[in-house]
Amino acid sequence: MPDTLKALVRSPQGVVGVAICLLALILVVLGPWLAPYDPNALSFTARYQPPDLDHWFGTDQMGRDLFSRVMVGAHATIVMSLLATAIAMLLGAVVGTLSAYLGGRVDEAIMRTMDAIMAIPSLLFALLIVSTLGKSDINAVAAIAIAFTPGMVRVARSVALAVRTQDYVSAAIVRGESTRFIVLREMLPNIVAPVIVEGTVRVAFAVMLFATLSFLGLGAQPPSSEWGLMVSEARSHLFTAPWMMIMPGFCIALVAIGFNLLGDGLRDALNPRSRV
DSSP: OHHHHHHHSSSHHHHHHHHHHHHHHHHHHHHHHHHOOOOOOOOOOGGTSSSSSSSSTOOTTOOOOOHHHHHHHHIIIIIHOOOOOOHHHHHHHHHHHHHHHHHHHHHHHHHHHHHHHHTSSSHHHHHHHHHHHHHHHHHHHHHHHHHHHHHHHHHOOOOHHTTSSHHHHHHHHHHTTOOOHHIIIIIIGGHHHHHHHHHHHHHHHHHHHHHHHHHTTTTSSSOOHHHHHHHHHGGGGGGTOTTTHHHHHHHHHHHHHHHHHHHHHHHHHOOGGGGG
């Protein structure tokens, strides 16, 4: 693990990705306490104020401080995206490893099902699920997790196929260990690294997808300060107060880029050839 961290911080993309993700983590944990104003406090005398020393990001159509709303909204956007990705990683790793271990018709049935789901664009599939379940941030998380699971299954299965041929797996089979034991105790721990790398990259897509669902009114609901919802509320005020859209939009892009760079850095750090 120390070698991996050293290799991660040696790469430019790894350093930048770690820095952005640490900043995002600080916003998630300390955002509500660092926000200078109540994010939902209305002030009709302070409507449409441009960024200044009192309101760093300006104010919106209701006089709410945008900097405070962005600080507090980081929790909704980032945590929900991480939760959706974590669920997809867990489901994908287990199903992919099980498919690789069982092989044969079971493997064929699972992977053809995953292929069919992956044929549907993630956004369209998530929209279908949320439309069926109802509008809420929890349903949006479930929709993103389900949409991302097939991709994680394919990644986990591709790695697990190589692990399946290892001697310790063969020894467990000879000992008469159960399928659950072999999949969860022998194979799954040995495919963690590639799954984590893939999951880190997918967090970036989850951030954008969750923001998109909120933008369309299917994710977080008012008066939440979720970044995608803030962009949606700013649409009709683009020419009056462009900072209302620019600030949360920039934060969405920055966090997505950060997790992308972190995933690239982790991939290089975990590649043995990059350490030579």
